[in-house]
Amino acid sequence: MQKEAERAGIPTALITAIPSVAKSVGVSRIITGGGIPYPAGNPSLPRDREIEFRRRLVAKALEAVSTAVKEPTVFDVSIA
Amino acid sequence: MKLERGYFSVQRLVFGRGTSLADGVLTIDKDELTKLVMAEDRNGNIASLAPEIVVPGEDARIVHVLDTLPVGVKVSGEGDFLPGHLAPPTIVGSGVTHLFDNFVVMECAELPWAGKSALLYAREAIIDMVGPAAGYSPFSKTFNLVLRMTMKPGASDVEYDEAVRNAGIRAARHLGDLLKDRKPDRSEVFDFTQPVDPKLPRVAYVTQCQTQGTYSNTLLYGKEVSNLVPAAYSPTELMDGCIVSGNYVWPWAKIPTFIQVNLPVLMQLSRAHGKTVNFVGVVFDRGHNNSHVEKQRVANLAASQVRRLGAQGCIITWEGGGNSATDAMLTLQTLERWGITCTSLCYEFGGPDGSEGILLVDDVPEAKWLVSGGSIEKPTTIPKVKRVAGGDVLRLRKETGGESEPADAERTLSNTTPFYCAGNQSGIGHLAGVGY
Amino acid sequence: MAEKKVRIVHYINQFFAGIGGEEKGSSPLEHCEGPKGPGVGLMQQVGNEAEIVRTIWCGDNLVNQESERILAGIAELIREAKPDVVVAGPAFNAGRYGLACGMVARLCSQTLKVPVLIGLYPENPAVEIYRRDAYIWPCAETAVGMRKDLPGLARLAVKLGRAGTLGPAIEEGYLPRGFRSNEYVAKNAAERAIEMLMKRLAGQNPPTEIPLRGFEKVPPAAPVQDLSKATVAIVTGGGMVPRGNPDKLKQAFADAYGTYSIAGLPELPAGDFKGIHGGYDSTWVDEDPDRVVPLDALRQFEKEGRFKVLLNEYYVLCGIGTNVAMAKKLGARIAEQLKRKEVSAAIYTST
Numbered sequence: 001m002q003k004e005a006e007r008a009g010i011p012t013a014l015i016t017a018i019p020s021v022a023k024s025v026g027v028s029r030i031i032t033g034g035g036i037p038y039p040a041g042n043p044s045l046p047r048d049r050e051i052e053f054r055r056r057l058v059a060k061a062l063e064a065v066s067t068a069v070k071e072p073t074v075f076d077v078s079i080a
Numbered sequence: 081m082k083l084e085r086g087y088f089s090v091q092r093l094v095f096g097r098g099t100s101l102a103d104g105v106l107t108i109d110k111d112e113l114t115k116l117v118m119a120e121d122r123n124g125n126i127a128s129l130a131p132e133i134v135v136p137g138e139d140a141r142i143v144h145v146l147d148t149l150p151v152g153v154k155v156s157g158e159g160d161f162l163p164g165h166l167a168p169p170t171i172v173g174s175g176v177t178h179l180f181d182n183f184v185v186m187e188c189a190e191l192p193w194a195g196k197s198a199l200l201y202a203r204e205a206i207i208d209m210v211g212p213a214a215g216y217s218p219f220s221k222t223f224n225l226v227l228r229m230t231m232k233p234g235a236s237d238v239e240y241d242e243a244v245r246n247a248g249i250r251a252a253r254h255l256g257d258l259l260k261d262r263k264p265d266r267s268e269v270f271d272f273t274q275p276v277d278p279k280l281p282r283v284a285y286v287t288q289c290q291t292q293g294t295y296s297n298t299l300l301y302g303k304e305v306s307n308l309v310p311a312a313y314s315p316t317e318l319m320d321g322c323i324v325s326g327n328y329v330w331p332w333a334k335i336p337t338f339i340q341v342n343l344p345v346l347m348q349l350s351r352a353h354g355k356t357v358n359f360v361g362v363v364f365d366r367g368h369n370n371s372h373v374e375k376q377r378v379a380n381l382a383a384s385q386v387r388r389l390g391a392q393g394c395i396i397t398w399e400g401g402g403n404s405a406t407d408a409m410l411t412l413q414t415l416e417r418w419g420i421t422c423t424s425l426c427y428e429f430g431g432p433d434g435s436e437g438i439l440l441v442d443d444v445p446e447a448k449w450l451v452s453g454g455s456i457e458k459p460t461t462i463p464k465v466k467r468v469a470g471g472d473v474l475r476l477r478k479e480t481g482g483e484s485e486p487a488d489a490e491r492t493l494s495n496t497t498p499f500y501c502a503g504n505q506s507g508i509g510h511l512a513g514v515g516y
Numbered sequence: 517m518a519e520k521k522v523r524i525v526h527y528i529n530q531f532f533a534g535i536g537g538e539e540k541g542s543s544p545l546e547h548c549e550g551p552k553g554p555g556v557g558l559m560q561q562v563g564n565e566a567e568i569v570r571t572i573w574c575g576d577n578l579v580n581q582e583s584e585r586i587l588a589g590i591a592e593l594i595r596e597a598k599p600d601v602v603v604a605g606p607a608f609n610a611g612r613y614g615l616a617c618g619m620v621a622r623l624c625s626q627t628l629k630v631p632v633l634i635g636l637y638p639e640n641p642a643v644e645i646y647r648r649d650a651y652i653w654p655c656a657e658t659a660v661g662m663r664k665d666l667p668g669l670a671r672l673a674v675k676l677g678r679a680g681t682l683g684p685a686i687e688e689g690y691l692p693r694g695f696r697s698n699e700y701v702a703k704n705a706a707e708r709a710i711e712m713l714m715k716r717l718a719g720q721n722p723p724t725e726i727p728l729r730g731f732e733k734v735p736p737a738a739p740v741q742d743l744s745k746a747t748v749a750i751v752t753g754g755g756m757v758p759r760g761n762p763d764k765l766k767q768a769f770a771d772a773y774g775t776y777s778i779a780g781l782p783e784l785p786a787g788d789f790k791g792i793h794g795g796y797d798s799t800w801v802d803e804d805p806d807r808v809v810p811l812d813a814l815r816q817f818e819k820e821g822r823f824k825v826l827l828n829e830y831y832v833l834c835g836i837g838t839n840v841a842m843a844k845k846l847g848a849r850i851a852e853q854l855k856r857k858e859v860s861a862a863i864y865t866s867t
Contacts, residue, residue, distance in 0.1 A: 001833075006735070009738070011737040011861050012862045015865045017867065024444075029736070036867050040807055041800065066861075330794075348707060356714070397709075423712045423713040424709065434694065435694040440728065449722065450726045479794065507709055509705060512701045514697050
């Protein structure tokens with residue numbers, strides 16, 4: 001799906017729990033997310049910390065779409 | 081360990097007065113069985129139980145199928161058949177076990193769709209005994225005792241899950257007891273205690289199960305394995321039922337208990353052990369891990385167990401869709417990188433004629449030797465049938481509100497996902513994708 | 517009773533017709549009755565079973581440049597000759613000749629409805645383009661391999677001419693066209709997997725039953741130059757939809773996507789939105805839909821001016837079992853929407 005947006009000239013970033021799959025499919029900007037049932041979250045964190053984690057994920061995604069990449073690139077965001 | 085298995089084959093299955101086995105005719109006392117199972121359902125979660133018989137060749141369809149159990153009993157050696165379930169979790173796999181090779185107990189019920197999870201509910205599961213869909217399930221060839229149950233509303237998923245499983249196991253144990261003091265039709269001995277010719281290739285088997293919460297669980301010695309660390313087991317432990325399935329979420333992608341006790345890769349390697357192969361052990365692990373790092377971790381741990389067994393080659397199978405295919409593929413990749421030769425088997429996608437897009441849901445560059453389990457994206461038209469067991473309707477499309485339609489009618493299903501075991505993930509089926 | 521001889525029409529190019537090389541690439545469409553060039557060798561292979569009733573040739577440049585006109589002529593010549601099968605090539609790794617054979621193949625399969633067999637080197641670019649239009653016999657890279665390739669090509673031509681179709685690729689030897697049929701085979705998958713492993717352990721290289729995927733490489737789009745002026749949109753494969761699933765989106769095997777308003781919402785409120793994706797436990801995202809559609813964080817950044825504005829709607833489907841062709845189609849439609857609404861960048865989430 002995402003490659004079609006790239007083809008139309010719109011830079012995209014994917015927040016996903018499985019960057020290996022995204023990489024092999026050829027997605028250009030990949031943010032390693034929280035977990036499969038919560039890609040933009042992490043329920044094992046206290047609520048306010050989870051929101052902060054989500055902020056960092058989205059910030060990284062915004063940074064990624066503003067970054068030139070040549071091939072599938074993973075941008076890591078850790079919780080610690 | 082060394083295990084002797086004595087097999088009994090059913091020629092006829094009937095209801096009658098008293099429960100008995102004579103000359104291949106298994107007679108089941110329906111009332112006695114019903115009373116026995118219901119008496120143990122102390123919380124009354126089962127509103128009704130109506131046992132039904134469905135046999136090979138019948139113009140019949142079975143619906144709402146949950147787990148399918150083997151019927152057996154340990155004659156000697158420690159522990160009970162299916163340890164950990166209404167029995168202590170004693171390590172099994174030695175001595176003598178008697179079991180039916182072509183008779184099963186099937187739990188069928190419309191489990192309430194009251195839960196909120198979009199994954200964790202029992203999707204409609206169909207077995208056709210004859211017709212174009214019969215080959216999708218191995219149970220079109222078995223004599224099936226269908227425990228048709230209705231549930232009392234108001235309980236929780238955890239309770240319903242336990243209730244149906246216990247009902248099935250109680251029925252299976254009751255009938256398994258028939259086999260205790262009887263001479264089997266044929267026997268096999270699996271002896272892993274003797275030294276093996278060092279020139280024989282050392283082969284391991286990785287069986288990766290699904291456990292994602294109630295209704296999608298697999299149980300090891302009686303407990304679900306959500307935080308399972310992969311470990312190696314003796315093949316005979318699995319033959320005695322240390323792995324039981326409580327997985328009803330996606331009918332095509334599941335390995336019911338009867339197959340867990342008769343895993344085709346494990347059985348064939350066990351039969352060949354000491355002759356053409358040195359079957360060094362089976363590793364049991366769990367897929368559907370929630371993040372890439374967790375998937376890689378489990379893959380590495382499972383591969384490490386295989387390496388520790390001294391395997392030169394390994395076969396990997398898994399249970400579930402793409403989320404678990406990734407874990408299995410990472411396991412394969414780790415093993416290949418360590419120089420351990422692997423093969424695996426997988427269902428295909430590909431659209432109705434196979435040419436649409438990709439065939440594999442996931443792969444790694446090292447997965448160059450795969451066997452096909454057939455495509456699940458083929459439409460199938462199932463015929464009108466004379467009789468339906470297990471229920472009366474097909475429950476479809478929960479995500480758009482859920483509809484019930486008559487189960488006996490002819491209909492075309494656009495893919496094989498509602499058919500029981502259609503994904504052929506244990507490799508038991510003969511369906512394959514052939515390229516043209 | 518002797519079987520009727522299979523009638524073959526053979527297509528070749530100016531070089532194999534003996535006219536000349538590259539410099540004769542514009543030589544006109546011509547034909548003769550009976551075999552010519554490699555057709556003679558082919559005839560030696562088929563013996564009494566078949567006969568090449570007509571040979572057609574054209575300059576490679578001409579057929580590529582004026583394909584409509586030339587193919588119309590070829591069609592006439594083929595129809596007239598009433599063949600049981602058309603054979604084109606072998607073209608080995610020749611680019612334009614390969615494409616010409618491919619065009620003839622497509623003409624035969626789509627318009628003339630005559631079985632067609634072509635010979636190509638597996639890496640000839642024509643293979644990918646015309647894979648489904650013809651049975652392709654894998655050939656050597658150059659004509660040096662002609663001798664080795666003709667017997668197989670001949671055998672298949674006769675079989676195809678008699679039967680109209682061929683058996684599985686792995687048995688007959690042609691390049692798989694991409695069609696897959698579900699069939700019951702003698703050994704179950706477990707047996708075959710063990711057999712495959714034992715062969716590998718014995719040092720052999722058994723063929724796989726399922727080829728690996730190859731994904732199309734799409735070059736990444738240029739990055740956003742000035743994020744502070746950008747419009748950002750959200751797309752999710754995580755199946756988060758308004759409660760009640762108003763457009764009845766499917767939990768798997770998606771064939772449509774949903775577009776839902778987030779105008780004025782500081783976050784996706786639990787209860788008003790629900791996860792319907794059939795492949796993951798939706799408990800956590802039902803509790804907090806922002807865990808799959810991170811609206812709260814995006815609104816914050818919008819307020820802070822990190823980017824100019826968030827699109828007032830988001831796009832959703834359930835990404836399981838979506839075959840690639842459908843994913844491309846839906847992805848392209850969403851991309852079209854994004855372009856229309858002048859979105860500068862999009863954030864996707866998947867589970």
